[in-house]
Structure formats: structure tokens, C-alpha cells
Amino acid sequence: MIICGQCNKEYASEKSYLKHRCPITGAKPTEGRAMGVFSERIQAKALARGQKIAKK
Amino acid sequence: MAATVTIDESNGAGETVTANITNSNMGSNDSANLNTTTYPIVAGENSFEKWQRFNCTNLGGSSAITNFKVWRTTALSGSDTHLTNARTTSYAGAATYTTPTASASSVATQTMPTSEPASANLGYGGTLGANQTTTGYSDYLVHQIQTNAATTAGASCTMNYQYDEIA
Numbered sequence: 001m002i003i004c005g006q007c008n009k010e011y012a013s014e015k016s017y018l019k020h021r022c023p024i025t026g027a028k029p030t031e032g033r034a035m036g037v038f039s040e041r042i043q044a045k046a047l048a049r050g051q052k053i054a055k056k
Numbered sequence: 057m058a059a060t061v062t063i064d065e066s067n068g069a070g071e072t073v074t075a076n077i078t079n080s081n082m083g084s085n086d087s088a089n090l091n092t093t094t095y096p097i098v099a100g101e102n103s104f105e106k107w108q109r110f111n112c113t114n115l116g117g118s119s120a121i122t123n124f125k126v127w128r129t130t131a132l133s134g135s136d137t138h139l140t141n142a143r144t145t146s147y148a149g150a151a152t153y154t155t156p157t158a159s160a161s162s163v164a165t166q167t168m169p170t171s172e173p174a175s176a177n178l179g180y181g182g183t184l185g186a187n188q189t190t191t192g193y194s195d196y197l198v199h200q201i202q203t204n205a206a207t208t209a210g211a212s213c214t215m216n217y218q219y220d221e222i223a
Binding site: 001002003004005006014025029030031032035039042044045046049050051053 | 058065074119122220
């Protein structure tokens with residue numbers, strides 16, 4: 001069983017969990033907004049750090 | 057687009073996964089997003105272990121995520137300790153899930169870093185710094201607070217979870 005930690009709805013499988021649109025985040029778990037209000041900043045920072053690795 | 061990564065927590069004997077948790081509150085109950093007022097840790101006792109993982113639900117066009125790092129900022133109360141399986145050297149590989157315990161953890165045995173580690177301290181597929189090129193989970197992060205009998209109530213700390221993303 002998998003529970004969405006945001007809306008507390010229960011799903012029998014990860015597949016069905018990934019398909020739901022969470023009423024709290026307004027996003028599916030596969031969409032960036034699922035990461036919360038700072039999602040864009042989190043993603044930008046992760047990519048910037050990754051770019052440094054790729055350059056090495 | 058970029059990758060979507062959440063922190064998921066596992067609880068219970070049958071491993072119930074709570075995805076995209078809202079906090080990492082440590083307490084006297086094996087549950088995700090727990091209320092510390094309802095489940096305080098008695099002085100001198102341990103919190104239940106936390107078994108958590110990074111979950112990449114979508115790579116968003118990137119080729120990989122990597123370099124999983126975890127650390128805590130801000131101080132604990134008194135002589136309490138915060139222990140983890142995360143480490144930059146002598147990493148024991150991917151921990152196999154077992155029901156979280158409030159006994160002294162046999163998996164979380166090293167002090168949680170209090171600043172960003174210089175390199176990955178949590179692995180993917182059992183290896184530190186490995187590139188995760190598909191959706192799915194990192195290795196388990198296991199951590200536990202062990203309190204001292206003379207501790208004081210009310211410590212509030214910040215857990216940091218970081219990954220790098222390769223476009």
C-alpha cells in the first residue's frame with residue numbers, strides 16, 4: 001500500500017498513486033509542483049550542481 | 057523540465073510507504089508525518105527509526121540524478137545523539153527494510169552530519185555517487201534520535217535532503 005503524504009489518500013499500487021492529482025499540491029506526483037512551493041528553485045539548484053559535475 | 061523527486065517514508069511490518077512526506081518529525085511512534093505532541097520521546101529513550109528514500113517519480117528529460125546527500129542543521133537538546141546509516145566512507149551498501157524499531161538501531165550507527173557532506177553519503181543501488189538513470193528509489197536513509205535522561209523538551213531541527221541532476 002502507498003499513501004500520499006500530502007492528502008493521505010491510500011493507493012493499492014505505486015502505479016495508481018502516480019496517476020492521482022493531489023488536491024493539496026494540485027499536481028500529480030510526477031509533476032514538479034508535487035515538490036511544493038519551492039519546486040522550481042529546488043530543480044534549478046539541482047541542475048546547476050549537476051552541470052558542474054558534467055563539466056568535470 | 058527537470059526531475060521530480062520526493063522523500064518517501066516506510067513504516068510498519070508490511071512496509072506501508074507514505075510518499076512525498078511533509079515532515080520528518082521523530083517520535084515514539086512508527087508513523088510518517090507524526091505529531092510530536094501526541095508521540096513525544098521520553099527522556100532517556102530513542103525515537104523510532106525513520107526509513108526514508110528519495111523517490112524520483114519523473115526524470116523530466118534529464119539523464120540522471122545523483123549525489124544523494126542528507127544532513128541535519130541546528131542543535132539537538134542536551135547530550136542527545138542523531139544517528140544514521142548515511143556516510144561518505146565505509147558505506148554499508150543498500151540497507152534492507154526491516155520494521156522500524158525504538159531500540160537502539162543496528163543500522164543507524166554513525167552521527168548524522170551537521171553540515172553538507174563533501175560527497176554523497178547515501179547511495180543508489182548500494183553505491184555512493186552512482187547515477188540513477190531511471191525513476192525509482194535511492195537506498196534507504198535510516199536515522200534515529202537517541203535521547204539522554206537529562207535532555208530537555210522541544211528541540212527543533214532541520215533535515216536537509218539534496219541531490220544533483222544531470223541534464
